[in-house]
Amino acid sequence: MKLKKLIKHGLNGVVVFCTILSSCTMSSNKQASYTAEMRAPAYPLITIDPYTSAWSMSDQLFDIPVRHWTGKTQSLIGAIRVDGEVYRFLGKEDIPLKAIVPMASEGAWKAKYTTSKPSKNWFKSDFNDKSWKEGNGAFGNNGNQNAQTIWETEHIWVRREVSGVDLSGVSKVYLRYSHDDDFVLFLNGEEVLNTGNSARDNRIVEFDASLLKKDGNNVFAAYCQDRGGLAYLDFGIYVENDREQAFSKTAVQNKVALSATQTHYNFTCGPVDLDVRFISPLLPGDLDILSRPVNYVDYDVVSNDGKEHEVQVFFEMTPEWAVNSPSQEAEVTRGTINNLAYVKAGTTKQEILKRKGDNVRIDWGYAYLVAAADQDKTVGLGDYNGVKNDFKQKGMISSQLASKVTRPSQEMVSMFVCDNLGSVGLKPAQSTVMVAYDDVESIQYFGDNLKAWWAHDGEVSFDEVLTLAANDYVSVVEACNKLDNQVWNEALNAGGKNYAELCVLAFRQSIAAHKLVKDKQGNILFLSKENFSNGSIGTVDVTYPSAPLYLKYNPELLKGMLNPIFYYSESGKWTKPFAAHDVGTYPLANGQTYGGDMPVEECGNMLVLTAAIAHQERNADYAAKHWEVLTVWADYLLENGLDPENQLCTDDFAGHFAHNVNLSAKAIMGVASFGRLASMLNKNEIADKYMSAAKDMAAKWIEMAKDGDHYKLTFDKPGTWSQKYNLVWDKLLGFNIFPKDVIQTEIDYYLTKQNKYGLPLDNRRTYTKSDWVVWTATMANSNEEFQQFIDPLHLFVTETEDRVPMTDWYETPNARQVGFQARSVVGGYFIKLLE
Structure with a gap:
């Protein structure tokens, strides 16, 4: 397949946030039947493939940080400023908990362990474990990035001693753990957790602080059973960080509704109402669009009191989108392509198709935030806190960086779009952003590195596919609306409302758990x-x-x-x-x-x-x-x-x-x-x-x-x-x-x-x-x-x-x-x- 060359200068692998010119017609987006107003366990926001995936795992869009399906933070933050008052409507800053007893992600921890069944009192504080081996946690089989001690048997017993636990001034304590599969945890001889046959990653639960001794040793005793596949054991104790959210005030969420390809939110933000729609054009009948690594996020604002209001909208992503682990080094830069301005982030190593496995994210390609290069929009990068303070105080971002090499775990960088909608009244002010991903090479297939289907063996560049997505916005959304109504009506007629709601929720999840490519023979x-x-x-x-x-x-x-x-x-x-x-x-x-x-x-x-x-x-x-x-x-x-x-x-x-x-x-x-x-x-x-x-x-x-x-x-x-x-x-x-x-x-x-x-x-x-x-x-x-x-x-x-x-x-x-x-x-x- 050959496409007309639309842009001369190519981009490498990218994740993209692209604001489409607000002159685009938005009325077609109102036609979808958002009939599934259900409480979902998680709401799909960005669903492209197993790597580019972002979900809201709470009832309200702003309750917790946006996360990858694995549970790792994949930060998206949205805020609206109305007459100088700021309301957060999307995501939340992931202010990290402070480690009191750290997990392996903060550094290896020492423990005694055995893979042979011990005596029945193995979990007691005074148990003699001198015959046990000594190793560093976490424990797991090959393929677990934080596993310091290889564990390849069915069972493992671990004893970890911790002294000098300081909980002064702490109001809440949390147990944080990862396990695969069955996990039982004791503290000072008392059972505090028993998961049964399950596997969890980075689970956080509130913990009874009175169980921890302030003086002397605390003995954590853990047992884990591997039932096949991955094996992993890690745990720690954490407390809340005292840093506050930059955007502490939230909008009022009025509804969330689902259709097969869209998630629709409505908010009240003081004197204006805000509609936000996350659109994943996973159209099974059009393989080019289905495989196109582009999702839309569109929004419109209208006065709810009949008066004019000054409105600015802020979207932010972070280099977390471009790394598997926040400890990886990423470079963030900004620039322009034709009439687009962008800011991008990607790992400095760019090890394409080197990482494999289950609980991992992509760490090759680049995360892009792109907007139309016009006077009403600012696209750039800056200090994570300073950018938000600028938006709160002035509705604009004045301080920017040209580039930055950073590790998200040590210093977070803000990649932002600030959109000045001006005076908004009864006529809605509308705009759209795009989230996209070009992974450069998608799959290694019996020795051949294959690009995504949309690239057509390299004949189509990312520049072209991004431009096509922007130009096709209206027709693509109309196709999504048509499919949404078809899926809903067919499922409703076949099995009733509850069945239709299950199908709507399943649609994007199922398709986005695949990657569409073609082999060398087509x-x-x-x-x-x-x-x-x-x-x-x-x-x-x-x-x-x-x-x-x-x-x-x-x-x-x-x-x-x-x-x-x-x-x-x-x-x-x-x-x-x-x-x-x-x-x-x-x-x-x-x-x-x-x-x-x-x-x-x-x-x-x-x-x-x-x-x-x-x-x-x-x-x-x-x-x-x-x-x-x-x-x-x-x-x-x-x-x-x-x-x-x-x-x-x-x-x-x-x-x-x-x-x-x-x-x-x-x-x-x-x-x-x-x-x-x-x-x-x-x-x-x-x-x-x-x-x-x-x-x-x-x-x-x-x-x-x-x-x-x-x-x-x-x-x-x-x-x-x-x-x-x-x-x-x-x-x-x-x-x-x-x-x-x-x-x-x-x-x-x-x-x-x-x-x-x-x-x-x-x-x-x-x-x-x-x-x-x-x-x-x-x-x-x-x-x-x-x-x-x-x-x-x-x-x-x-x-x-x-x-x-x-x-x-x-x-x-x-x-x-x-x-x-x-x-x-x-x-x-x-x-x-x-x-």
């Missing part, structure tokens, strides 16, 4: 990242639950999710007779890095999804391209799928086992899918063979799994049960190889097993997976039954105390997060729309 690659799971890229059993969103709105994106796995086998790089689990660790897609295989799981997933694509497209052309490897996988399921041996599957949180009934159902769906594909390709003998085999397997499944009024968890264990969500494809793809009374029997039984916040995954534990709940609900024959499953899930989303981008793994009795967040699998909520 094939589409839509690569997922396992956020807060293990950081894998292109995971098949993440693709499988995510697929319904893409099947509904553009199957090409689902092909982009399957293509890496097909290539991996067809190239000979993966030689096993079943599908791989993943193709690497994000952003390096050079081959499977997960420690175990999931043969039946992944073969079934690939076959079912290939058939689902054919069903949506009304042809099997895509399957024909991959027929040889699909045949290998189908034969594997024929031989091994009916009664699976002891092998991993996607739901093995409570341990894997043999004779898995739901995994067997997936294998049967996979065999039937292959038969359907053969039929569509006029391979009639093959079609008869595999469809007959699937029907025979289904009959045996019923006989083996039957357990009175339900079907078992494993064929060999009566008195057990599990969600059989894989059977949904029998309905959606029209196989009809399981009698309808089998499904109804399960649905009826499930409705007797629900807790307040939903249906558990199986009889072993009370937690569930939200994606599978929606799949199970879709198996129901009536909307009334469907909503009986959806309403508790909706209640979880709106009541959970865990303020993170929607988790898919939580406890059904109390709505607590077990693990995972911001994952793409919530795209599975759209499965009801495939009926």
Whole structure:
């Protein structure tokens, strides 16, 4: 693809805040149906890809700092000055807590530890730990940047002694901790924390200061269990810093509402009203715009008392957007491009595609703040506190720096736009900013460094894409409004208001957990990242639950999710007779890095999804391209799928086992899918063979799994049960190889097993997976039954105390997060729309 060269001078990798000329027509932005006025666990603000991601994790936009999905501060601050009075409406300064007992991010700490089970009094203050090893915290396996002592066993016990704790003048004390997975903490022999089976990063909770001795030693005793994947243990005690917010007065938030691509806030700021909209143009039907690394933030101000008021608006970002750790060195400079003024920040090392893993942020490319270069706007950088004081006192920024090399952890720099709207009355004053990211190189794919889709192999520069985004603003927002209304109406009609709200919240989260690129041959690659799971890229059993969103709105994106796995086998790089689990660790897609295989799981997933694509497209052309490897996988399921041996599957949180009934159902769906594909390709003998085999397997499944009024968890264990969500494809793809009374029997039984916040995954534990709940609900024959499953899930989303981008793994009795967040699998909520 060739674009007309719009700008001669190119930029390197960038994050951009760009104020579009306020002459842009804004009326189109009013057309979206902001119907989901729900309390979300976290509100999407900037959602581009797994790296460029910013969320409001509180009820009001100004309650806490804006954060990356990982929980790290990704500061955005917005303030409005009305007749000299300043109101903060966006974000909050992240005034760091003061370490009394520091975590490893402030420096390694010494402790005794053992990986062999100690005696029962190991947590007591007077326990003799002389035989234990000595090491520096934090403790974790490779891949954890703050891990000072490598821990690679399942269990670890740690004792840390601290003396001289000074709490004079302190009103509040906080426990800060990170762990993966189960974590128990004792202080001076008393248990103070027990997380159960969960993983958390940088969690902060208020702590009872009376438990700390002011004189003498305090003994912290910690236990952690690693259930697989990452392993980590770190903790500390902190107190509040005495520095105050520069913008202490806040606006009054009147509402927050969500649509598929937009988050809309309304505020009262004294005598004026302020609308702010965060727009992510993740349009599945337009891959250039979907992959375009640009989000819009638009705002308009109008008088609410009929009088004229002098108004200035302030937006600020920081170099935190350009680093993984605030201790990294970044350079901040400013300049101009044609009619744009900018300020940019980026790490001085620029180690492109060097960092991989789960709980990390990008540290290559540049963070840009850009605005139209006109007399009403000031774009620049300056002292973090001085800039805000200037805005408070004068409504303008007078002191600026030309450039600065800084470490955010030591000295923060303000990157700002100050917009003088002048006198504002009943006619709204309107403007727009853009947040964008050019990561230079996005993915390493089997040795090749690939640029994002929008760059078209380097033919399109960032200058061009930024200019296109500004020029296309009106048409893009109109397209977003149209899509928003479509998604809302289709979900509402399919499953009711609560279901529609879940879909609206899932839309951006799912898409932005991927990166869209193309390989050297031009094939589409839509690569997922396992956020807060293990950081894998292109995971098949993440693709499988995510697929319904893409099947509904553009199957090409689902092909982009399957293509890496097909290539991996067809190239000979993966030689096993079943599908791989993943193709690497994000952003390096050079081959499977997960420690175990999931043969039946992944073969079934690939076959079912290939058939689902054919069903949506009304042809099997895509399957024909991959027929040889699909045949290998189908034969594997024929031989091994009916009664699976002891092998991993996607739901093995409570341990894997043999004779898995739901995994067997997936294998049967996979065999039937292959038969359907053969039929569509006029391979009639093959079609008869595999469809007959699937029907025979289904009959045996019923006989083996039957357990009175339900079907078992494993064929060999009566008195057990599990969600059989894989059977949904029998309905959606029209196989009809399981009698309808089998499904109804399960649905009826499930409705007797629900807790307040939903249906558990199986009889072993009370937690569930939200994606599978929606799949199970879709198996129901009536909307009334469907909503009986959806309403508790909706209640979880709106009541959970865990303020993170929607988790898919939580406890059904109390709505607590077990693990995972911001994952793409919530795209599975759209499965009801495939009926």
